[in-house]
Amino acid sequence: MERAIFRVSGDDTISFLQGLVTNDVRRLAQDRILYAAFLSPQGKYLADFFLVADGEDILIDVAEALAESFLRRLSLYKLRAKVTITPEDMPVSRGTGPAPDGALPDPRHPALGWRLYGVALPEDGTDWDALRVAHCIPESGIELIPDETYILEVGFPRLNGVDFRKGCYVGQEVTARMEHKTELRKGLAQVTVSGPAGRGAEIMAGSKPAGTLMTRSGDVAMAYLRFDRCTGPLQADTAQVLWTPPAKAG
Numbered sequence: 001m002e003r004a005i006f007r008v009s010g011d012d013t014i015s016f017l018q019g020l021v022t023n024d025v026r027r028l029a030q031d032r033i034l035y036a037a038f039l040s041p042q043g044k045y046l047a048d049f050f051l052v053a054d055g056e057d058i059l060i061d062v063a064e065a066l067a068e069s070f071l072r073r074l075s076l077y078k079l080r081a082k083v084t085i086t087p088e089d090m091p092v093s094r095g096t097g098p099a100p101d102g103a104l105p106d107p108r109h110p111a112l113g114w115r116l117y118g119v120a121l122p123e124d125g126t127d128w129d130a131l132r133v134a135h136c137i138p139e140s141g142i143e144l145i146p147d148e149t150y151i152l153e154v155g156f157p158r159l160n161g162v163d164f165r166k167g168c169y170v171g172q173e174v175t176a177r178m179e180h181k182t183e184l185r186k187g188l189a190q191v192t193v194s195g196p197a198g199r200g201a202e203i204m205a206g207s208k209p210a211g212t213l214m215t216r217s218g219d220v221a222m223a224y225l226r227f228d229r230c231t232g233p234l235q236a237d238t239a240q241v242l243w244t245p246p247a248k249a250g
Contacts, residue, residue, distance in 0.1 A: 004067035005090045005117075006074075009057040010083035017051070017058060020077055022151065022175070024166040028053040033104040033115070035161040037151050038070065043174025045149040046073065048140055048161070052104065052117060059117065061092060063140040077170075091120035096131070108159040109135050130217040136190050142199070143188055143214050143222060152178045153187040153224075184227070188214070191223045195239030203236045205229040213241070 008017065018025045023036035028051060037048045047070040049062035062070055074085055094106070096113035100121070106112035111131055131137070138144045138154045152175060156162045164179060178184070193216060203211040203223060211225035213236045225243060234241035 002064035003092045004062055004064045005088040005092065006060040006062070006067075006071060007054070007057050007086050007088045008060060008083055009086075010081075012082040013056070013058055016078070016081045016083045018166070019168065020074070020170055021051070022156065022162040022169060022171075023051070023160075024163040025051060025058070027163075028058065031107070033107055035107045035159060037156065037161060038073065039151070039169075039171025039175070040147065041170055043150060043171040043178070044147050045144055045151055045154075046070070046146050048144055050107070050115065054117075059088065059090070061115070061117070065141055066146070069146075090118055092117055093119055093121035094126075095121070095124040096126045097124050108137060108161070111135055112137070127217070129215050133190070133215055133217040133220050133222055136188060136222055138188060138222070139215065143224065150178060151175065153184055155188055186224070186226050188222055189225050189227075189243055191221055191225075191234075192219055192242045193221050193236065193239050194219065194242075195237070197236040197239035197241075201236040201239075203234050203241055205232060205234055210234055 014025055021036040021038055023034045028034060032053045034051045036051055038046045040046055047062055047066045049060050052059040052061060071085065093116040094113060099114040100116055103114035103116040105114055132139060136155060137159065143154055151162060162175065164176065197213055199214055199216060201213040202209055203213060208229055210229040211223050214222040214224060230243050234243065
């Protein structure tokens, strides 16, 4: 788990981040840790991260692979805001067993256990891919692709990663329009797979592309699907793929 930590400090820390990220930063006063994303003005995913309250400061815990571009974009929005953004040399640990002192619950899903900042602990043997597949939780750089992914298509509302009442942030208008659609035409879903097919395999519905296979664990996987083409038999390489549409409410 390669993570980078940035410390945001200064008088305008809350207001600065509140106008940029998808979640309500003010909730940190109570929750201490939040999951959120940073979007392009066109509403596309650029980075996802955890926001962690640390006294008067806020820590941003982001994937190392996204850190450089994320910091560069944050700095572009800084303008005259009274904030300082500095890299922090801080270990991050995670696990699903008993939580050590000071650990915070992963805000995306209870099954993901806890995160601990400032202490390096050995990995506890958790099969994180299996957990993510079981609960359809996307990962930076795999199911979450910068400049491509829309966060509503990968389940950010059920991951507690977006607040629709907080007001404006970068990309908010596009996200709000998608939220008010009757249903999404594309998105991340759990599928069963029978046969050899790996991540990135194209899913076909007859002769038509219907999606892409993502993280797989045994015979279960996540897939990015075009739902209107997934009403019949599906195939990825030589594997058979089955998607069961969720029951409609009412």
